[in-house]
Amino acid sequence: MHPPSSTARRVLNGLSKHRLAFQRRANSTAVEPPPAGGHLPGVATSQLLRPTRDAALRTPGIKWKDEDNSTLGGRETRKMNTYQAVRDAMAIALAKDDTAVVFGEDVAFGGVFRCTMGLAEEFGKERVFNTPLTEQGIAGFGIGMASMGHTAIAEIQFADYIFPAFDQLVNEAAKIRYRSGNSFNVGKLTVRTPTMAVGHGGLYHSQSPEGFFMAGSGLKIVIPRSPIQAKGLLLGAIRDPNPVIFMEPKILYRSAVEQVPIDDFELPLGKAEVLVPGEDLTLVTWGTPVYHCETALHVLRSPSEELESLIPASVRGAKVELIDLRSILPWDMETIVESVNRTGRLVIVHEAGAIGGVGSEIASEIQKRCFLKLNAPVRRVTGWDIPVGLTYEKFHIPDAIRVVDAIIETLTY
């Protein structure tokens, strides 16, 4: 496929401006749509976000959790970024479930990422409260409450600091139901934590520890990519009868904005979502890299002048199937297998290092199940097996160009 000519581009620009104006008149709740052609879409301009009410209400897999008693026109949405959507989910949980409490370091004043803004004022200090600075204590406390059938929503301030809680989460939370012969359980425990790189976090504000917990059978792990996903998946996680670790990509707290349904809804755990259908290659990722992958697809389709010579014409028309895994444990093996059986090629992208990363588990299962259908080795694009060094972040965290490179390599194998 050839990139549009300058004339075509002008026409396209004109058309989209017209569309823009029309949208603005017709729907005043719309977020600014992305500019047409030529730009590298970042999160703010991602086509994967749902900036209109209609698009939001059409989110696949939405399960409404209340009666629709909305007035004419259907359910309402409101512009929210990711931290507002997370906050909204917790407010609904607190409002509907008297046993629900939210606790962690600094949550009372609103939280270091504002995810708990106003919750203490709204629901009281007995239900939204600070804990002393002790992750193992936070996790243990949450486990204790959940064992009594109370909905415990714990916050670990940064995923980088979740390790003191590892014993409580893996030795206790994950195993309580099994070891007690199902006489006790901590299904009502949810542990939320900001994760992934933010661009300036260095070693200890950038980690993606989902790989460590993937081996904690008995736990579930969920990673949302956007405000709608965050709200629906968090409500799903809180209500799931198993302990869930909910990892929120922190760079998306402010930068991802959507129209989010204000009602109570859930999205399914354990199910991946196909964001862009394709047939030539399967691209699987989760969290922040979803947007780098989107950018990569754009670069592949219409590379800039500087990149044109580096991207063979033969691959520019490739239709890549982009999948957001969403749940790391259990992970949606069936969706990935079905996709790779069609495309014959798989690229997995994640910020965490290669060795022992979630990608290694996926690659192993896919090579087993799709062995004869694969036309190329399963390729992983990951952070290096190195701590995240501050000034090196741009060369450490996988970005769009590395995804482009991996796609090209896999397509031309």
Next chain:
Amino acid sequence: MIRPASSLARRAATASSARRTLATTARRCENLPKSTSPIVSKLNFFNSVTGDGTQIPTYRVLDGSGKPLEGAEVPEIDEAFATRMYENMMLLPALDNVLYNVQRQGKISFYMTSYGEEATIIGSAAALDMEDEVLGQYREMGVLLWRGFGLDNVMAQCFGTSEDASSKGRQMPVHFGSPQHHFHTISSPLATQIPQAAGVGYALKRDPARRSKHIAACYFGEGAASEGDFHAGLLLASTIPSPTLFLARNNGFAISTPSTEQFFGDGIAARGPGYGIDTLRVDGNDVLAVLSAVRAARQRCLTQGRAVLVEAMTYRVGHHSTSDDSYAYRSRGEVEERKRVDDPSGRFRRFLEARGWWGEEREKEARERAKKGVMEAFRRAEGVGRGELGGLFEDVYEGEQPWNLVEQREELGRLLRKYGKAWGPWKNELGKFRGEGRDVMGGEGKSA
């Protein structure tokens, strides 16, 4: 403040307000912000919780011969209650005797006795409400006996039979649990129950039906108290706060490590004031002192809604477990001497006899009844057998089973069908399960 008109007046006003500000500032420096800590000009290090360099005292009611100490207040108990306590203090070692030997015979894989700690455990159990939530470490079976858990349930868990409601055959012996008896399932990692108990206490506080009625009671040894979870748990229960009673069994050993190698401070009790909580050290071998102490501690816990710490000083007469031979690190002489000098049951028996509540006849009868009950439960448990093999895969997740577990169950089924009769270790083991693994091999009728 009305602004003075003339400049002279203005200057005077400024001067007096400046003086006022200076005086206020001087007053404010007497204490640090947000603190009532007095300011002193003498450099003086302190290192004592009691303030005078002495160790924290130990509360005791009965002397070594079971006689109440001068000035001691004997707790309110009647004959029925007292003898019930004593009989449980007899039943516990009777049970220990049998199960220890049963392990030695290879019939169960592991066991932990409570020798020497009967007063600590039964005394504290008797002081709690039957519905107080108990989170133990592993040497608190006496609490379950007190609460009527029953010998059959003990045997079922130790033998891992189909009647093992505590763990469905999944845990080593002594890992009991029972929601009906408000006893949270024991887990091997030490001290993990401590912050969990803080959460359990908070849940009780939040529950309108149980607030101000029940507490969480958390047991742990002096060794486990070295874990970070101890600090986390006491910090949370003291600060949030939650009505959690922390009961430290200081029995002198953590496997082979004597308490002199476990901490340098004045035991576990010295840590309580560090968290700002009411603390008591009690003679753990004096069952009436333990009863009084825990009753009082429990009451404080309820009224304050905050953590309380009780350290019970006792002695681990037995080995750490059946995997331990404690004579490798302490002399038999030391153990025999301790047993002779301070036997918690004997001490209490003498008290009961002095009251006319006990005698040799009752002793003989009770001892025989305990032994008989244990042997009956043991023989019965020997004949029960394990549940189905499929229990291996259940209860990991609630709800829809993840594909990996479904497939792994099928995989084991395939392997059993293929090798189950030919491979010795599996062939022998399958026979122990009800259905001999057919539920997993079957292919159809896979339970979720």
